[in-house]
Amino acid sequence: ERVYGVSRWGGGYFHIGENGNIKVTPNPSDPSIQIDFKAVIEEIHQEGVQLPVVVRFHDILRSQVANLNTIFRNTIAEAEYSGEYQGVYPVKVNQMREVVEEIVDVGEHYNYGLEAGSKAELITVLALNTNEDSLTILNGYKDEEFMRLALLGRKLGRRMVVVVEKYSELLLLVKISKELGIEPLIGVRAKMTVKGRGKWESSGGERAKFGLSFAEIINTARYLKEQGMAHCLKLLHFHIGSQLTDIRSVKEAISEGGRIYAEMHKMGFPLDYVDVGGGLGIDYDGTASTSESSRNYSMQEYVADVVYGMKEVCDLEGVPHPHLVSESGRAITAHHSCVITQIVGEIRSNSAGVDTGEAEGEHYFVKNMREMASTFDQQTNMQEVYNDASQYKEQALDAFKLRVLSLEELAKIETLYWEIMERLQAYYAHADYVPEELQELDYSLSSQYLCNFSVFQSAADTWAIDQLLPVVPITRMNERPEVNCSLVDITCDSDGKIDQFTVGREITDVLPMHKLKPDEPYYIGLFLTGAYQDVMGDMHNLFGRLNEVHIFSYDDDPEDFYIEEVVKGTSVEDVLSIMQYNPKAMAYDVKRLIDKQVSAGNIKPREGVRWTDFYEACLSGYTYLKTGK
Numbered sequence: 260e261r262v263y264g265v266s267r268w269g270g271g272y273f274h275i276g277e278n279g280n281i282k283v284t285p286n287p288s289d290p291s292i293q294i295d296f297k298a299v300i301e302e303i304h305q306e307g308v309q310l311p312v313v314v315r316f317h318d319i320l321r322s323q324v325a326n327l328n329t330i331f332r333n334t335i336a337e338a339e340y341s342g343e344y345q346g347v348y349p350v351k352v353n354q355m356r357e358v359v360e361e362i363v364d365v366g367e368h369y370n371y372g373l374e375a376g377s378k379a380e381l382i383t384v385l386a387l388n389t390n391e392d393s394l395t396i397l398n399g400y401k402d403e404e405f406m407r408l409a410l411l412g413r414k415l416g417r418r419m420v421v422v423v424e425k426y427s428e429l430l431l432l433v434k435i436s437k438e439l440g441i442e443p444l445i446g447v448r449a450k451m452t453v454k455g456r457g458k459w460e461s462s463g464g465e466r467a468k469f470g471l472s473f474a475e476i477i478n479t480a481r482y483l484k485e486q487g488m489a490h491c492l493k494l495l496h497f498h499i500g501s502q503l504t505d506i507r508s509v510k511e512a513i514s515e516g517g518r519i520y521a522e523m524h525k526m527g528f529p530l531d532y533v534d535v536g537g538g539l540g541i542d543y544d545g546t547a548s549t550s551e552s553s554r555n556y557s558m559q560e561y562v563a564d565v566v567y568g569m570k571e572v573c574d575l576e577g578v579p580h581p582h583l584v585s586e587s588g589r590a591i592t593a594h595h596s597c598v599i600t601q602i603v604g605e606i607r608s609n610s611a612g613v614d615t616g617e618a619e620g621e622h623y624f625v626k627n628m629r630e631m632a633s634t635f636d637q638q639t640n641m642q643e644v645y646n647d648a649s650q651y652k653e654q655a656l657d658a659f660k661l662r663v664l665s666l667e668e669l670a671k672i673e674t675l676y677w678e679i680m681e682r683l684q685a686y687y688a689h690a691d692y693v694p695e696e697l698q699e700l701d702y703s704l705s706s707q708y709l710c711n712f713s714v715f716q717s718a719a720d721t722w723a724i725d726q727l728l729p730v731v732p733i734t735r736m737n738e739r740p741e742v743n744c745s746l747v748d749i750t751c752d753s754d755g756k757i758d759q760f761t762v763g764r765e766i767t768d769v770l771p772m773h774k775l776k777p778d779e780p781y782y783i784g785l786f787l788t789g790a791y792q793d794v795m796g797d798m799h800n801l802f803g804r805l806n807e808v809h810i811f812s813y814d815d816d817p818e819d820f821y822i823e824e825v826v827k828g829t830s831v832e833d834v835l836s837i838m839q840y841n842p843k844a845m846a847y848d849v850k851r852l853i854d855k856q857v858s859a860g861n862i863k864p865r866e867g868v869r870w871t872d873f874y875e876a877c878l879s880g881y882t883y884l885k886t887g888k
């Protein structure tokens with residue numbers, strides 16, 4: 260627990276069991292339910308589903324929707340706030356049908372709606388969000404088709420609010436709604452001067468991509484009045500960025516947004532709703548701080564700041580409390596899914612060595628290196644040893660390129676070099692002061708665990724924006740992890756790695772893991788991948804989407820669970836088709852080539868059939884490594 264901090268980032272859903280396995284409590288209000296993750300993996304194997312696999316806990320999704328809505332309702336009652344909470348889930352955070360359907364299902368009880376930010380998302384939510392009492396918020400840039408679809412929603416009795424991001428959209432919306440004779444519900448997005456703090460802080464400020472300036476908001480309201488449509492203006496929206504790390508930015512945004520709402524009210528535009536956007540962060544690194552992968556507040560605190568903040572502004576200004584909308588997707592989905600995979604190998608710079616014994620006629624570089632390795636001890640100046648050894652190694656490499664050293668001699672020098680580095684590392688492990696160059700030693704001597712997955716598919720933000728995600732072994736948590744390592748994936752890209760972790764409360768480039776055992780699989784989980792990571796991945800190296808299993812718990816047996824659904828990941832033929840290949844034609848071509856060899860007598864007919872079948876089986880198989888158990 261001290262190393263991996265599971266209970267700190269686990270949100271009450273994940274913890275370490277007494278047997279050293281990760282346990283899942285999908286509904287923290289019923290802590291008696293404890294699913295052993297190792298048992299989940301065994302069930303996955305039994306179902307014949309290959310790793311890597313995305314494991315979704317729908318109960319967690321339901322629990323998060325219920326949490327957010329209940330906290331808003333309770334805080335509103337406690338604050339004697341007179342508006343209601345009408346949240347929406349922004350589908351861009353995870354558009355998977357099963358995820359959105361689950362949210363809509365549990366959200367019905369709270370009139371919890373959906374938000375769409377593109378035409379395809381609008382088409383999705385139009386079909387899904389059928390509850391007439393919930394809101395559908397439409398953000399993002401829009402064209403004529405977009406407006407028509409939104410108005411179709413109105414025709415179907417839905418509370419679809421078109422949020423104007425740019426002034427020209429307003430003119431388009433008014434024109435089309437008059438043409439169709441359908442009254443729209445209109446929102447305006449304000450370009451806020453307050454900026455969030457964190458990786459997405461450019462969502463606020465004057466250079467923000469979206470939103471209307473103060474002048475444009477006034478012009479919008481006046482234009483609608485001129486057109487006899489002032490009553491259609493219903494909502495003020497702002498969003499100052501995802502993953503807000505500091506609660507102060509939430510407070511500032513509410514007071515600025517509250518002032519805009521109040522002023523509009525006084526100008527004769529009584530809006531019904533204030534939509535505070537997303538921003539509610541996740542504590543990915545378990546530090547509960549303003550570090551970029553964390554946040555210094557809880558969901559409770561966030562909600563209290565929204566409700567009490569808005570109440571304060573409105574009471575001061577003497578305007579009614581608006582209904583509150585929020586668009587949190589990260590906080591709803593992050594915990595509900597994770598990626599489970601297996602370590603398939605270990606890479607170490609110093610893993611192999613050669614016999615470094617003296618050979619006749621060897622180059623004096625080898626002699627010097629051997630002498631240094633055998634003579635230095637506690638009394639030697641260690642920094643000098645490091646400098647000399649590094650210099651010899653570099654010179655040896657140059658000498659090899661100039662054909663002065665043989666490959667065998669170079670291998671001896673390399674072996675001796677790593678021997679020296681290991682001894683230096685042992686020496687400095689207990690030293691009070693470690694010279695700067697030698698601080699890299701732990702990293703260069705650490706292992707790289709080769710992981711059967713693609714960072715680009717399953718953890719895009721760790722590559723793109725250095726987002727930290729918790730990585731933990733699924734078993735053996737009651738054993739001391741003795742191997743410091745980073746993770747590398749199976750893509751042919753040196754960026755395909757994870758070398759940023761939180762150990763305790765520190766950010767490190769290596770994570771302590773357990774020694775691999777030859778006859779026992781070592782499973783690891785990449786957690787909190789439910790928001791964005793699940794859907795943003797790309798097909799680098801043609802590794803497609805992962806197999807997926809959906810886990811539900813049984814009410815009557817707290818340790819039991821079942822796989823409700825298996826969703827097959829992308830097969831090789833699927834990814835090839837996306838890239839415009841024709842897998843059937845490819846299979847035919849390869850068969851013809853095999854047949855040719857059969858005709859020439861190079862392959863026996865039976866063997867030819869087997870090769871053909873094998874190629875076809877691989878074509879329809881999974882894109883990841885087949886690891887067995």
Ligand code: PLP
Pocket residue numbers: 349352398498500501502536537538539540586587588589590
């Ligand atoms: N609403 C809008 C307009 C957004 O741009 C975003 C994401 O940046 C969200 C909601 C989701 O916010 P979060 O990731 O904080 O849940």
